[in-house]
Structures are given as C-alpha cells and as structure tokens.
Amino acid sequence: MKIAILGGTFDPIHFGHIRPALEVQQQLALDEVWLMPNHIPPHKSGTHVSTDDRLAMAQLVCDAFPPLKLCAIEALRQSPSYTVTTLQALKQQYPQHEFYFLMGMDSFLGLQSWYHWQDLFELCHLVVCQRPGSTLSQQHPMHTVLAQHEYVPSAEVKTKSDKIGFIYRVSITEQPFSSTQVRADLYQGLAIKDAIPACIEQYIKQHQLYAPKAPQPLLKS
Template sequence: MRIGILGGTFDPIHLGHIRPALEIKQQLQLDEVWLMPNHIPPHKQSTNVDSQHRLAMVEQICQQYNELKLCDIEIKRHLPSYTVVTLQQLQQAYPQHQFYFIMGMDSFIGLPSWHLWQQLFALCHIVLCQRPGWQLDVAHPMHTILQQKAISCSAHIAKLPTTDHQPTTGAIIPVDINLQDISSTVVRKKLQRHEDVSGLIAPCTETYIQQHQLYLS
C-alpha cells in the first residue's frame, strides 16, 4: 500500500491537520494516511496535555474518518522522536508499503537541523505542502535539493506501476493545498477563554476536551 505519514504533537488535533491530510490522500491517490502523534518532539520541551489524551483524541478522529489511521509508534517511545529512526522502524515492520512523509514548507526549510536528515530520502518520499503559487527563494540552501528531487503530483502518479513492485523512495512531491489558518496554539487560547472552537476542531475532539477539562490553564 501507499501510505501517507502525518506526524505532530496534535495538542490538540484540529481541522488544520485533518483537512490537508484528506486532500493529500486524494491528490496523491494514497491508500491511507497515518496520523502519528509524537511523544517527545526534539524541538519542544513538553506538551500541554499528556500522551494518553493526545492519543485518545487522534484515535477518535481516525474512527470518524475511514481514510485516516492511527500510528502509535512514536507516542509509545520514551525517547525523543527522531523521524529517521521512526521511518527505519516502519520500513522494517512494513517492507511492502511505500511511505510518503507529509511536511509543510517551514519544516522543509529547517530540515538541515533534523537528526540524520539526508537519510530520509532513502526511506520515503516527501510530500511538501505549500500554498498555491508559493516559491522557495533560490538563495535558500534547500532550493537545490528541491530542484534535484522535485516531481509533480501528476507525474509521480503517472510513473506508478500497475502491479506489485518494490517500494520507491527519494522524491519530493510539492502539492498545492488549501492550507488551513489554524494552529493548536490558537485552539488552546480559545479554550482557555471559553471561546467557540467549533470551526477549528472536530465535534468529537471538542466533546473529549470538555469531558476531561483539558487546556483550561
């Protein structure tokens, strides 16, 4: 199968995670998108609620959307979640799958600060989410990498074999999607102020947060 991987703290998960994941699945004709909550992200000191609650909220979302599946490999880890290590483990566990790691342009620009980032290209394709018409500055160090490895979504799909094959890796696939102007920080602030978040998170997430009295302080 062809599997998209969307990682994050999901603190909490919101429509800015869900809608792009569904849009990417459709554009790239993926079989599934796996939502992968982090346990200890290397770039953050901590999360606002514990792993149990973040995992439960993502699990509920996956029950609501058949296209999305929960991947709990990182949240069960007691060490920082390095993407290269995770993808190595996934590749070993599921050698028959072809993985597409989904990231935004801000993460792509910062890739050189990631642990063993060059090895990512031997483990997966990278799906690069960008706003329509946006271009990376030619002076940026990652511009050359993008030029070398980029392939359009339609060209990538056209090259896919029609029968079972050895999974491939190494491409960067830019996708123009309707990025949602939503962040977990904004959601948390609204919850603290008891403001309406119905247009930002799924109803099941809002119910779970209310039931467990999360993000109140």
C-alpha cells in the same frame, strides 16, 4: 500500500491537521494517512496534555475520517522521537508499504537541521504541503535539494513504482488554525467549533482539558 505519515504533537488535533491530510490523500491517490502523535518531541519542551489524551483524540479523528489511521509508534517510545529513526522502524515493520512523509514548506526549508535528514530519501518520499502560489527562492539551500528529488510525472518515473526519495509538492487549502491558537481560545473559554471536529470538542469538555484559566487576583500596591 501507499501510506502517508503526518506527525505532530496534536495538542490538540484540529482541522489544520485533518483537512490537509485528506487533501494530500486524495491528490496523490494514497491508501491511508497515518496520524503519528509524538511522545517526546525533540524540538519542543513538552505538551499541555498527556500522551494518552492526545492518542485518544487522534483515534477519535480516525474513527470519524476513514482514510486516517492511528500510528502510535512514537507515542509509545520513551525517548525523543527523530523522524529518521521512526521511518527506519516502520520500514522494517512494514516492508510492503511505500511511505510518504508529510510536512509544511516551513519544515522543508529547515530540513537540513533535522537529525540525519539525508537518510530520509532512502526511506520514504517527502510531501511538501504549500499554499497556492507560494514559491521557493532559488537562493535558498533547499532549492538544490528540491531540484534533485522533485517528482516530475513521466513514463520513465511511473515504471519505478518501488523507487523512494521523491519530493512531491502539493498545493493545499490554507487553514486558519493552529494548536497554539486553539489552546489560547480554550483557555479563555472562547468557541472553537470551526477549528475542531465535534468529537474532539466533546472529548475536551468531558476530560476537562485546556480548561479556562481562573483570572489572577490583582496585586495591591
């Protein structure tokens, strides 16, 4: 099976995660997209809700969108999650699968700062999601990496179905949502119906997550 992996804190998960994942799944004719919540992300100080809540919300999204499946491998790990170690574990556990790791263009431009990033090309394909019309400067160091690995449809390439290490550039519909903004709106008690599925909105309300913050009392001078 061809499996895409979308990692993140999903704090909370929203359509800015869901819609690009579904677009990539359709454009590359992938079998599934695995949503992989982090437990201890190496580049962030922490999350705003528990790992259990983030896993539960991701599972609700998977229940609502059949091509999406939950992958809890990082959420269950009691140490910081590095992509290369996760892919090594997944390849060992599922040697029959061909993995595609999803990332935005911003993440791709900073890929050289990732832990053992070169090893990713021995473990999976990279799928770089970019806005329509966006380009990568030829002066950027990652332009050379892209030129070395970019997938170019050809008869020769198509015969190598087991080959890994390609970079697929996929143009996706830009989504005006971020977890930071969704949390800010929730803390202020603002409507977020356009940003998250109804099942996630219901879960957040039921478990009182990201509850509106009480106004701070004015200090007397």
